[in-house]
Amino acid sequence: MVRWGIIGLGRIADSEIAPAISASPQGVLHGVVSRDQGRADAFAQRHGAERALASFDDLLTDPAVDAVYIATPNALHADQVVAAARAGKQVLCDKPLALSVADARRAIAACEEAGVKLGITFQTRFHDNFSRFRELIQDGSLGEIRVVQVEMSSGRTLLKGWRTDPALAGLGTINNIGVHAFDLIRYLLGTEVTEVTALTGHEEGLAPETLALVLLRYGTDVLAYVNVNQSVAYPQADITVYGTKGRVVGRSCTRMNMSGTLAIVSEAGETTLETASYDAYKSAVMAFEQAITAGREPSPSGLDGLRSVELTTAIAESLSEGRTMAVTASLR
Ligand SMILES: NC(=O)c1ccc[n+]([C@@H]2O[C@H](COP(=O)([O-])OP(=O)(O)OC[C@H]3O[C@@H](n4cnc5c(N)ncnc54)[C@H](OP(=O)(O)O)[C@@H]3O)[C@@H](O)[C@H]2O)c1
CATH class of the missing domain: 3.30.360.10 (Dihydrodipicolinate Reductase; domain 2)
Incomplete structure (x- = not known):
């Protein structure tokens, strides 16, 4: 079972990825993070998440979270990947991985150092x-x-x-x-x-x-x-x-x-x-879950994200x- 957290509760998280996690036999949506507590509460209620948070750190320090899906504006991705990796979470980052090659490489390095997988939603x-x-x-x-x-x-x-x-x-x-x-x-x-x-x-x-x-x-x-x-x-x-x-x-x-x-x-x-x-997004979520449970490199991977950047x-x-x-x- 993969217990997920989501940061960035906008359109793609709401209409595609949270439903894909719920539909996946291996996935459970555990916690969600918004800049606004009310939005987090409403999202958690809509998608059956146990925790609604207004702090990414609170999600990252929750030992119940195995994997984090990042769906914030593009410029925020690289730092959030690094933070999630350092907290020992598996990371599925929406595209683009970063806005610069240096940031994409930094995100990959953080995941390698932490021994966590990095996937990109090129569904x-x-x-x-x-x-x-x-x-x-x-x-x-x-x-x-x-x-x-x-x-x-x-x-x-x-x-x-x-x-x-x-x-x-x-x-x-x-x-x-x-x-x-x-x-x-x-x-x-x-x-x-x-x-x-x-x-x-x-x-x-x-x-x-x-x-x-x-x-x-x-x-x-x-x-x-x-x-x-x-x-x-x-x-x-x-x-x-x-x-x-x-x-x-x-x-x-x-x-x-x-x-x-x-x-x-x-x-x-x-x-x-x-x-x-x-269902493209369900396929992408399930492929990432299978990669982390099998301990193999996800496809698309962080390296695919770097190539794109x-x-x-x-x-x-x-x-x-x-x-x-x-x-x-x-x-x-
Ligand atoms: N793979 C795909 O096919 C696909 C499709 C669409 C989007 N995406 C990617 O997914 C990411 C999100 O896209 P989206 O369409 O879901 O965007 P969106 O509807 O605007 O949602 C982004 C969310 O990020 C949070 N956020 C945090 N800091 C923000 C800031 N400074 N300004 C605005 N929002 C901020 C907001 O949630 P809170 O207010 O709740 O914090 C916002 O709802 C993007 O990187 C995009 O490239 C991928």
Whole structure:
């Protein structure tokens, strides 16, 4: 059994992760922390948590808590991971792990020193479609992979609250949604990104970007194009991986909890499969619980979180310098 604490009682904790913990056969929500006692009380009551707290320290000193889920604004993640690790708690941190490579590395080091696991909620990996994508890529059915094209968008849902403040959010839609696309491509290809260049679009009155077109190179041979945005209505949620022998297309599946279809197009023609609907967040919570009870490295791991921060740092540099940047993977 994994007894959870949550800090950051906003939308994702309320609508996805607390219900996912309750639905998991291995999970129990034990304590929740808000800056406001009334919000903690209401949240605890809604989700059946035993303790409602207004202090993170009180959660961390509670021996009944095995694991902490962090869902606060992005800038707070790294310090909260470090504090949770030092208190001996397993840590599932929502993306992004940090706003700088140094902070991401610090968070990983604290978890390693404390001997606790660090997972990141890149839950898109858990879609059934993507295990099939990986098989097709790895078994050579598509030939040599050359291009990946992804569109990921929440529709016209402009940034608000702390997400409009670069000090708390870092980047805009890139940290909000884009990091899922980058993690997904890396997961599918099993290769690190080596180069990146990006252009962004902005809405009047909003500092962070709401639209980004990002070109990436994975390894030496694979190019990727990512359209991530919160600007347009009725976006597509499609991904295509093109190889020298054919392509695989996932339609209506790049956003959370979509079922969608998968089509394989090759010399043999086109085969389309319906794919099962899934609960992305429940899959992510359960995978983390299984990793900590089995004592193995979670997937996605803290290292996956660091890789993402290395990439978003290079994207920010590309935007400020107006050129293509090399991306270097640190720590292995
Ligand atoms: N994996 C995913 O698909 C996914 C989806 C959405 C969000 N996320 C990530 O989850 C985190 C939370 O996102 P969210 O959409 O749940 O945000 P949200 O609704 O704004 O909730 C964030 C919560 O953090 C707490 N908080 C602590 N310090 C704060 C501050 N200075 N300003 C504002 N809130 C503060 C607040 O809870 P109290 O007032 O109760 O303390 C707030 O409700 C973000 O890092 C985001 O990137 C991930």
